[in-house]
Amino acid sequence: MKNKKILVWFRNDLRLHDNEMLVEAIAKSDSILPVYFFDPRYFENTKFGTAKTGIFRARFLRESVAALRTVFQKMGGDILLVHGKPEDHIKELVEQFDIAEVYHHREVGPEETLISGHVEDLLWTLKINLRHFIGHTLYNKEDLPFPIKDIPDVFAQFKKKTERDAIVKSCFDSPQSIVFVEHDSWGVIPSLDELGFSLNGNDPDASYAEGGEEAGLEHLRLLLSEGSDIYLKTNHKSSIDKPGFASRLSAWLALGCLSPRKVYWQVKEAESKFGSNSNFNQIILGLLWRDYYRFMFKKHGVTFFQEENLEQAILTALELKGTGLEDWKSGNTGNAVVDKYMFDLNATGFIPHAGRLLVATFLVHILRVHWSCGAAYFEEKLVDYAPASNWGNWASVAGVSKDVKSKNGFDLNKQIKILEVVLPDDSLFA
Structure with missing residues (x-):
């Protein structure tokens, strides 16, 4: 042609x-x-x-x-x-x-x-x-040690077999030149107003960081640079006012401004220079969880959610919406830990994974609100929202995912104990 x-x-x-x-x-x-x-x-x-x-x-x-x-x-x-x-x-x-x-x-x-x-x-x-x-994944599906239909539903099994028997491919190089179709009118980026948003005095630029590939690559470079916080020793059992390390790569990964393989190989390069690091391991683990949820949705679709009459449960939850859900959304539950994280979510569009588990635990297991209401609220608020990870994690908290026995993910008793901690207001909002 x-x-x-x-x-x-x-x-x-x-x-x-x-x-x-x-x-x-x-x-x-x-x-x-x-x-x-x-x-x-x-x-x-x-x-x-x-x-x-x-x-x-x-x-x-x-x-x-x-x-x-x-x-x-x-x-x-x-x-x-x-x-x-x-x-x-x-x-x-x-x-x-x-x-x-x-x-x-x-x-x-x-x-x-x-x-x-x-x-x-x-x-x-x-x-x-x-x-x-x-x-969008760290591992190509054709490189997995099993076909999609046979992917283990338990994350621990998926992780073990994948890390042992699959390889992470090298990245494709960025094209140095492109021949474009000729066109006179390429269109304009709609304003926030045109997309239906009213700022009401809020500054959306204060949320996370700048979007785009260059900004994502620069964040990754600084993250892995010698002397950054990633090389500090962390205690992952630390108290809520001294949380573990957070890479904050997720928004660029969600929109594909960063490739998971790029992150993986850059982390491996830093590891070869500076030695192993628990924070490196956490980044790689996060990439594996992203893959797992995407492959689960590819394998199961909505049947990933192990809940009888899910549609009816959602309809019932919508009919029963009350002050508990609204207090949770606005950060007025009376639980200092939950309210601190919901304040941050509403103000910035981001909270770390540990905070997401905590507020989800409170909504589902303390307030007894159906998990889908929380997942939908996160869909709106999160700057790094990704459908499979968001809805998959919420299903795990509610105990209705395929991986109900995994110890690598959600631990209800642990989350409940953390929720029982009440910290001084000054330490929460410092």
Whole structure:
């Protein structure tokens, strides 16, 4: 085919480094058309009365898309920004630019999978192939020591067999040059107002850190630089006012500004220079948990949740919404530990994993509110929200995940004991 053009549909993969989809598209085409859709479904309200995307993640997303656009512009091109659903615009784009193929990264969440299905069905009528890539995990599924259907449901077994029998592949290099499809109008990034947010005096820039690939790589570099806090000895059984180390890499990983493999190999390089470190181990463990939940959703879908009549349980929970849930959301439960973390979540869009376990424990096992209400609230508030990890972790806290016997994850008795600690207000908000 003369002048073969490939449309590269960016989703949660907003980077150049270790991006097999992009590398393959460049190699197999004469020119590419990068596209990002600001899908209105991700800025709507849910049946839980929460927003699909809160202001902190919206800000981080806008910055990440803008950063990718800047990189493409420096390379002589751009990324087409479309305000609308992919299935409503993909046919027009394919026909307008004479596209031969469409490339995208496959997601595992049911809503994201459904969107891919709509686009694939539409492209099929045009005899255009939608090619799927998987670039969100540390391990490629074809490199696992078992097929997806046989992946162990218990995390400890998954971790042991994967670390023993699978390999982490090297990263794909960032492309040095790209030939872009010519276009005169590349679209604009919608403002927070246009996405439906009212700032009301709040500063969303104070939430986490700057979005985008360059910012993520710089954070990773500083994190692993000699003399950083990662090399301090930590006591992972420390009290709540002296929490263990947190890498804060998760937002860049969630939007694909950082590749899990990039993080892994950079950590391994630091380990070879400075020796083993418990904080290094925690970062790698976090990457494995991300993989585990993604593969669980790939294997099971929503049947990962081991709860009879889940839909009815959710409907009942929505009918019974009361002051307990609202006090939890606003950080007015009266429990100093919980309120401290919920204050931080509402003010910044981020709390460490230990804090997430604690507030989830309180909501589910102390207030007796259905876990899905908490998961939906985290979906709105977290700057680093990732569907599989968020809903998977909440299911684990509630005891309705496939991995109900794992000792590597949630320990209810331990969390309850920590919740019994009441600290002076000064130590909580210092």
